[in-house]
Amino acid sequence: MSLDGTLIALVALGYLGLLFAIAYVGDKRADAGRSVIANPWVYALSLAVYCTTWTFYGSVGRAAATGIGFLPIYLGPTLMAVLWWFVLRKMIRISHANRITSIADFVASRYGKSQLLGGLVTIIAVVGIVPYIALQLKAVAVSVGILLSDPATAAVGQGANARSDDYALYVALLLAAFTILFGTRHLDATERHEGMVAAIAFESLVKLIAFVLVGVFVTWGLYDGPADIFRRAATHPQLARLTTLSAVGGEYAGWASLTLLSMCAIMFLPRQFQIAVVENVDERHLSKAVWIFPLYLVAINLFVLPIAFGGLLLFPQGRVDADTFVLALPLHEGQLALALFAFVGGLSAATAMVIVETIALSTMVCNDLVMPILLRLGLLRSAGSRDLSGTLLGIRRGAIVLVLLLGYLYFRLAGEAYALVSIGLISFAAVAQFAPVMLGGMYWRNGTRNGALAGLVAGFLVWTYTLLLPSFARSGWLPMEFLEHGLFGVSLSRPQALFGLTGLDQITHCLFWSLLANVGCYVGVSLFGRPGVGETAQGLRFVDAFSGAANVPQFWRGSASLDELRELLRRFLGSARADEIFASYGRQIGWHAHAPAQADAALITFAERELAGAIGAASARAIVASVVQEEPLSIDDIMRILDETSEAIAHSRALEQKSRELEAATAQLRAANERLKELDRLKDDFVSTVSHELRTPLTSIRAFSQILFNDPDTDLPRRKEFLGIIVNESERLTRLIDDVLDLAKLEAGRAKWHVTTLDLRDIVADAVAATGQLFRERAIALETRISVGAADVAADRDRVMQVLINLLANAAKFCHAGSGRVELALRQTDGYFQIDVADNGPGVAEHEQQYIFEKFRQAGDTLTAKPQGTGLGLPISRQIVEHFGGRLWLRSTPGSGATFSFTLPARFAAPASPLVREAEGSPK
Amino acid sequence: MSRMTPTGQRLVALFLLGCLLLNFPLLYLFERDATVGGVPLLFVYVFAAWITVIALVALVVERGDPDEPRGRAPRGH
Secondary structure, X not given: OOOOHHHHHHHHHHHHHHHHHHHHHHHHHHHOOXXXXXXXXXXXXXXXXXXXXXXXXXXXXXXXHHHHHHOHHHHHHHHHHHHHOOHHHHHHHHHHHHOOOOHHXXXXXXXXXXXXXXXXXXXXXXXXXXXHHHHHHHHHHHHHHHHHOOOOOOOHHHHHHHHHHHHHHHHHHHHHHHHHHHHOOOOOOOOOOHHHHHHHHHHHHHHHHHHHHHHHHHHHHHOOHHHHHHHHHHOOHHHHHHOOHXXXXXXXXXXXXXXXXXXXXXXXXXXXXXXXXXXXXXXXXHHHHHHHHHXXXXXXXXXXXXXXXXXXXXXXXXXXXHHHHHHHHHHHOOOHHHHHHHHHHHHHHHHHHHHHHHHHHHHHHHHHHHHHHHHHHOHHHOOOOOOOHHHHHHHHHHHHHHHHHHHHHHHHHHHHHOOHHHHHHHHHHHHOOHHHHHHHHHHOOOOOHHHHHHHHHHHHHHHHHHHHHHHHHHOOOOOHHHHHHOHHHOHHHOOOOHHHOOOOOHHXXXXXXXXXXXXXXXXXXXXXXXXXHHHHHHHHHHHOOOOOHHHOOOOOEEEEEHHHHHHHHHHHHOHHHHHHHHHHHHHHHOOOOOOOOEEOHHHHHHHHHHHHHHHOHHHHHHHHHHHOEEEOOOHHHHHHHHHHHHXXXXXXXXXXXXXXXXXXXXXXXXXXXXXXXXXXXXXHHHHHHHHHHHHHHHHHHHHHHHHHHHOOOOOHHHHHHHHHHHHHHHHHHHHHHHHHHHHHHHHHOOOEEEEEEEEHHHHHHHHHHHHHHHHHHHOOEEEEEEOOOOOEEEEEHHHHHHHHHHHHHHHHHHOOOOOOXXXXXXXXXXXEEEEEEEEOOXXXXXXXXXXXXXXXXXXXXXXXXXXXXXXXXXXXXXHHHHHOOOOEEEEEOOOOOEEEEEEEEEOOXXXXXXXXXXXXXXXX | OOOOOHHHHHHHHHHHHHHHHOOOOHHHHOOOOOEEOOEEHHXXXXXXXXXXXXXXXXXXXXXXXXXXXXXXXXXXX
């Protein structure tokens, strides 16, 4: 059973038409400002342009030969995606800042806008990618052949291959026409193709769905699930071998080199650069793409092994090419619709690759190869050519046709001899040559133009010699002796065993030698040469893209007439676009009614960057230079500019540092100031309270003295009474002043402490004796309970005594005379000795408990009742206790007495010698 | 990369982890005559390790740090 050729053609054309419609809508919506691709999912899907027919057809073929040997090609991009966060983001940042539109442009721009370098990269890219294009042509041509052939006859693969040469040319021409329609409809200054990206994302969906459907059909339609397939395969020794690692060629080195190769490919394939960097609309999309894209790779590879094993089980070895299983299996089972859909999937894989790759290559060929040549020949300067955007489009279209025809040529020359994957790997090895100059350019300032040239040339030559030429030789276009015995029979020059290096597969072999030559020349020549002016400036701009791109100075002085500059832009970008650019620049800068006649360096740079978007950095540089009177810079000038810049950067860093320090200092000062204000307020309070407290006794002393003074007739008993009051008040005044002075000394830390080891039991006894009179007078019972054998503490005897007497006196004062009871207890708690003085007086109200230890706060209503003390006893006591490392506190239930307790740290086995020392500071 | 953010450091670690898991010699550990649900252990392992790495990357970048992305921090100039 086979499919009708007309039907296949209709389906293919219909599919291409659908793509075109999607691209058209995408472009229209982009123009209207409602971009369809401003979405991380679309970005991630469009990145899947990585999966070509190599993946769609070739992976199965590779798996049928090497088991999981097809996987490194997808593991590499997964690993690289993890690093995209740094590498790709930097690439995007650099490219958008410099209007870079291709790899060639990137390399040329980085190394001083070198036309030579841009041209070289373009040539390497075109030559390197041609086999890859050939792969797509071969795959589509073969797939058409398969659909047209009759699978019932014995040789599905052979029959297809015989005729596929003819199809390949048609496919190439069709794809060329389609790409021209698609990608070069108009010249876009930004080189962005939103419609194309939308179509590519759609194609990624189509190929994924098609492949998964075939996978599901094979796994569950032909067999009874994956377990069934692998169980059957296990019975064939040859198939069983595929489930082991020995099937994977090259082992350690082979696996690692394929991973490395694909890591380079995902970054440096022209189409990947186009999609990932040039077409990126928002670098934040990366954070989704770094996991969606690898997940896509997993999904499209999930069924590779089941299809490969299923095909091998169904078709006897060699009868059907494993590269065609995806089509041959549904076809063999008579599932024509599924086969046709699989064909569309393969077609979408091929067209996506071809469209993006050829657009990227045509941009390079036009901007970095043809333009510089035309400029050299002086063809673009003739006044006759007014608007060159048509010429540019023409060049690009020519380049697209050229690339596809080269692909066809390679397919005819070498395509038959290799499986799909092997052809693709040749291209991967070619683009890997870009890795050193690209990565070096982004992270190493000292890479020079000459180093990049040397590295690329060396790597490219080694690649050509060890991989490309052998592929021709195997196809019979070069004598096989060349492969077997080397150039002129020198065996050391055998291209696949260079210098006698054997034991590696050809890809690993090529990768090793070419990267060795590449990196060696790049680094070596860079280190032993000196970078030019432009290279240094661009190097800074690229390497410091994240940190200080805006700080890179203008290494350039010159001026041009504004009209000439405008004329130039009009010629390459068209009038409308050029005028718009000037207008927007004018708005930015603030030209009002009229623009100046002379363009300054900033405007010239701006114009050059806009132009670079259309024709590449190197060509833009050359063209702008033609209308600018440039003042050459001497090396001294450059050094001065560099010094100034680095000095400015250093100053700015220093300034940032200083300002941070200043902020910290300010914060400290503010805190200190707050504290001082608080202290000041406290001092004011204190002074006013003290004055008030002093005035009360003074007032009564004065009042009674005055009475005695004014009235000499006062009788003796009254006189005695008044004089008694005066004496009492004077004593109180003295006590008050003593206390105030004492507290001031304590607080200022100027108090003298005579610290000795003393036994608290003695203190208790002495204090009880000293206050005995007071208790007896008020008829209050005092009970002492000492529950320790010894109570040694290190403290000032007089001070501790003062505290204890104060507490006892307070207790005596507040108890009711007659019925009062005070209990004094000395006991030991862990590490401390604690003294409790408990009374059965009225207690202290809840709200007073918290500030009874403040200065001049006394329990009870001081307004109505006559104060019974100075109000300083407790604060002083607390200061003293805390100075010795103890605590003084109050527990009280109003109505049933109060307990004042204090602790002092116990001192065991202490030296008995008295210690006299000054207090170091406030005891707090 | 002196000023690498936590996210950056995690990603580098995941890159190294991926290089380790999806490469020789660890692959040899799973080249056994065993199957998981009928599928050879080696195949199951490779895909499982692959998906695990991707899942961890997704976790790291989607959770992220509030001050990300790196390099976007305003500078004093």
